Every structure is written in C-alpha cells, then in structure tokens.
Amino acid sequence: MLLAISGSLPTVARATADQEHLPAAIYTADGETIDWAKVKGMFTLASVRRHFNTASISPSPKVVQDKTIETIRYVNRYGLEAHKRVEPVRLKLGQLLNAPPAQLAITRNTTEGMNIIARSIGLQKGDEVIITNQEHVGGAAPWLTLQNEIGINVIVIDINSNEQNTCTLLERAITPRTKVISVSHITCATGYVLPVKDIIALCKKHGVQSVIDGAQAVGQVPVDLGYLNPDFYAASGHKWLYGPNGTGILYLNKDFLQNTGPLFSGAYTDRTFDLDAGIIDYVQTASRYEYGTINAPIMAGLGAAVDFAQSMGIAQIADRCKQLSTRFYIGIKGHKNITVLTPKKEKYRAAMVTFRINGTPSAEVCRKLIQEEATVLRNVHENNLNAIRASFAIFTSEEEVDELVARILAFAEANE
DSSP: OOOSSOOOOOOOOOOTTOOTTOOGBBOOSSSSSOHHHHHHHHHHOOOOOEOTTTTOOOOBBBBHHHHHHHHHHHHHHHHHHOOOHHHHHHHHHHHHTOOOEEEEEEEEOHHHHHHHHHHSSSOOTTTTEEETTOHHHHHHHHHHHHHHHOOEEEEEOOOOOOOHHHHHHHHHHOOTTTEEEEEBBOTTTTBBBOOOHHHHHHHHHHHHHEEEETTBBBBBBBOOHHHHSSSEEEEEESSOOOTTTTTTEEEEEHHHHHHOOOOOSSSEEEEETTTTTTTHHHHHHSGSSSSSSOOOOHHHHHHHHHHHHHHHHHHHHHHHHHHHHHHHHHHHHOOOOOOOOSSSSSOOOOOOOEETTTOOOHHHHHHHHHHHHEEEEEEHHHHGGGGOOOEOOOOOHHHHHHHHHHHHHHHHHTTT
C-alpha cells in the first residue's frame, strides 16, 4: 500500500554510479524486494537499544557516518574549506524533492529555515499569521517572537480531532490582514498528516503565503515540491533522512529570491562585491544562505543519506514504516486504559503514533522505559497533552514493535 500524500515522486530503485558506498545486498534474491533485516544491519545502533524516537533524532547508517568521517579527514589532510562539496548535495536534494536546486539551501535544521522565512518576508505590525495548535516550537517560536518584537498577530487554530475540517478552520480564520499560513506537513505531536496540497491551494486562493514545516515529512513520506508548490518549505536532515545532526533543507520561491536580500551576508551571498566602491549585490539563489565557512563533512554526510534513501525509494520506505506503525496502532488501540491521539483514518497517519495511558504520567512511562528497558520514546508535554509518541523507522523490526506493544499494554494493565 503506497502513501499517496504528496503526489507522484520519481524515486531511484537502485544505487547509481555515484552511490558506490551503498551495497546492493539490501535486496533479496529476486532483486526487487528489500530485505529490511539487512537494512537494519547497516545501522550501528546498540543491540540492546530500542529507538522509537526518529521523529526527534535518528541514528545514521554506517554509509552516512563513513562519508562524514571521510570528508573530515579529506579537509584536514589538505587544509580545505571544501565549499564545493555543497553543490552535488544540492543536486541530490533537488532530485529527491522534485525541486529546482537553485531554490534549495542547506541549513542547520528546520528551525533555522523557519526563522529565515519569518524574518525575511517583510511582516509588519498588525499583520496576521495563522498557525495550528500542533506546531513544534521551532515552527511556532519564530512567529511568536515577531509578535513580541514588532506586533504581528499570531492566530492559533485548534485542529485536535478535526482531521476532516482543517482547511475549513483555516479558511474561517483568514482576514484581510492575514499574510501567512504556517503549518506542519506532518505534526510532531500526534503524527497527523495535514492536507498540505489543499492548504497551499487555499493560500493561493486568498493571496496568503504558505509556509510548510516539513521536519516530519521529508524522508518519512514522498515529498514532491513541484506538485505541492508551496511558497516556503523547511525540513531537517537528521530525522527521517537519517542524516547527520546539524543539517536542514530550505526551499524558497523564485519571487522571494529575486525580490529580497539575504538575512545574513558575507562570502557566497554576494554576486558582486567591491569594497572600494561600497557595492555588494546578492546572488538570487538559495545558496546565499550557505554563507561563510560551512561544515562540509556533515553536508557530504547529508548527500550520502539522500543516496541511502534513494537506493531504496522513499515510497518503499514510507510503506515499511507505515506498516510498522500500523502494527503498533492496532496492538494498543483496543485497550480501555489507552487513548490514541493519532488520527483514526489511515490517510491521516504515517509512521508515528501518539497515545496516552489514562491515569499515568507519560513522563514517568518514558523514564521507566529508557532506564529499565533501554527503550526510547518521546514524552509529548506540549499543550498539556500528557502523551507518548512512538515513531517507527527502517531499522525497527516487527519483533521490536511487538515487544513495545507488550510493554505498553503492561503499563495499561497495571493501571486497572
């Protein structure tokens, strides 16, 4: 069952010539079916560790670690800045996301991208920005900071239990002062897959700029920016892409790039620089946000992470992770002491399940699991949800999912 979330996205079924680090041995004898046990073996996660928190941060496979380390040694062997290593990674990201490379910048994380967007689009006092009550702090804080600093108005829409009505709720909130609608592609708190294509179309209808926080989407599901056509899209490399910490992706529309200057300026932001004449002119591509000396090794690692994902195909990765999360969802949803907060309808779910054990502090459950079982989940304390989030990645086995179901049911039984 393929996820039809973001349009059709071309994926690469085999490692190409520039993906020589990826072993073809991840496929079974038929040459078509992925052997997920072999994929799991490409990660160096400790055998006793059960990591169900890829939605926060993920370990990288060995091929990504090796590429990062290899590049560290390269730049130190020759004393190089290695800025030229960025462009091949940008091209790979363009292929992955079906986006023009010139409109993609490599940042440090989603939060940096969201701040660049918020501080660059020229909001003024009294302008309105609509967000939802399920935004991550990194997606909400930039707007709230501008509310404090310059007096914009941030309108927060409650979308809990309103999966079918999100667009209606957003449209009702639009006024003549609305300049931006900023939402998550997949919410971090409950794993709700928002109808972002419809939301973006709604923005275009009303002349409002669309800002999409894709931290939980890129790598977890196919993301086709050519199909979605947002104004802005920010994502991370260290979650579902299994890339190095400190990597992010920022997509910027052409009009923005042509009509605004960079938030920061320096080497690589300039198209023309003449200190004697007092002249600086800026490049009109997203690369201007990779200013100064960059961390070339982790950017190279991000490129290896994209190769790793493309060697399997994002659609196949999405199917695998959705199957694991559904296995867990079905395993816990019927217990009378468990409330599942992730949407019931399958089209609004991906690889994350958020739930509450009634009468039990979620922080206590997470603490016991990490201390006693070496099992990592995420305590969802935002908006007083008192919930637990489990995310299911390609290094997770069915047996590990079943073990987690048994542990959660045991907590629920103890509460009777």
